[in-house]
Amino acid sequence: MTASTAPNASRLPIGVFDSGVGGLSVLREIRAQLPHEDLLYVGDSGHAPYxxxxQAAVTARSMAVCEFLLTQGVKAIVxxxxxxxxAAASALRERFSIPIIAMEPAVKPAATQTRSGVVGVLATxxxxxxxxxxxLVARFSSAATILVQPCPGLVERVENGELDSAELQQMVDDYVQPLCQQGADTIVLGCTHYPFLVSLIQASAGQQVRIIDPAPAVVRELQRRLAEQHLLSNNTARGQVAFWTSGSIQQARFIIPQLWQDGGAPDIRHWSS
Incomplete structure (x- = not known):
């Protein structure tokens, strides 16, 4: 039985996962746009960073997390x-029958919105x-010059709860300023951890540079897919949220409340696989 054929399927929760806590930036957007949905979040911090x-290792971890979420009865996975x-979205869609909604760096809107014709992408x-x-980059390279900047170390800083320090600002500067010096007036956040560093990124780039977070577009696609399959919740109460981590429960209880900021003490549990 799939989520779409189960009795009261619309009342089932939505599963969301990331290699760690970065996906909380997407979870916050789901909460804002779909406040009546129940949400289950898995941060695979015990195996971070991805x-x-x-590719084989990331696919194996993604499969394991999705299998766990399915045991919790989710109707869709983000x-x-x-x-x-x-690494794994195609394989997940082949294996699982429920809707799988995945991230896509916002290269398309960036290419259409840039004034200078130069777009920077920060990614792992x-x-x-x-x-x-x-x-994706090749598809829109005729519309704009797309500069791709790997950012080793930023995910680990966010995972450790370091969101604002002189050393971190210098690291961000080292990644962002070369893009701006080459004319980028639009910067795409190509990792879900990076929205938690947006103030540092904006400070480095300057207010004249547009920063694009793909999370709102991803949630719109989630909403569309759920509506298409009649899976949008008809709850009138605010949805419940539960968190799992495969890493240190103590670290999760330290960092998740900082990033989640939804009021109250979050329900955080340990999961291992």
């Missing part, structure tokens, strides 16, 4: 991780070598 792992999207090292990402 960005320095092979892959809130650009690295997992590039694994994302920038993925076939999906490179096909």
């Amino acid at each position: 960005g320095d792992k092979s 892959v809130a991780c650009n690295t997992a999207t590039g 090292s694994r994302t920038v070598v993925s076939d999906n990402f490179n096909r």
Whole structure:
């Protein structure tokens, strides 16, 4: 039985996962746009970062997390991780029958919105070598010059709860300023961890540079897919949210409340696979 054929399927929760806590930036957007949906979030922090792992390793972890979410009865899964999207989205869609909504760096809107004709993309090292990402860049390279900047180290800083320090600002400067010096007036956040550093990125780029977070577009696609299959919740109450981590529960209880900021103490549990 699939989510779409189960009794009261619309009342089932939406599963969301990331290599760690970065996907909370997407979860917050889902919460804002679909406040009546129940949400289950898995941060695979015990295996983070995904960005320095092979495609096979990232696919294996993505499969394991999705299998777990299915045991929790989810009606759809959001892959809130650009690295997992590039490595595993196709395989996940082949294996699972429920809707799988994945991230896509906002290269298309950036290419249409740039005034200078130059777009910068900040991403993990694994994302920038993925076939999906490179096909995306190639598709819009005739509309704009697209500069791709790998950003090793930023995911780990966010995972550790370091969101604002002089050392981190210098690291951000090292990644952002070369893009601006080459004329980029639009910068795409190609990793779900990076929205938590947007103030540092904007400070480095300057207010005249547009920063694009793909999360709102991803949630619009989620809403469209759920509506198409009659899976949007008809709850009138605010949805419930539960969190799992495969890493340190103590670290999760430290960092998740900082990033989630939805009021109250979040329900955080440990999961291992």
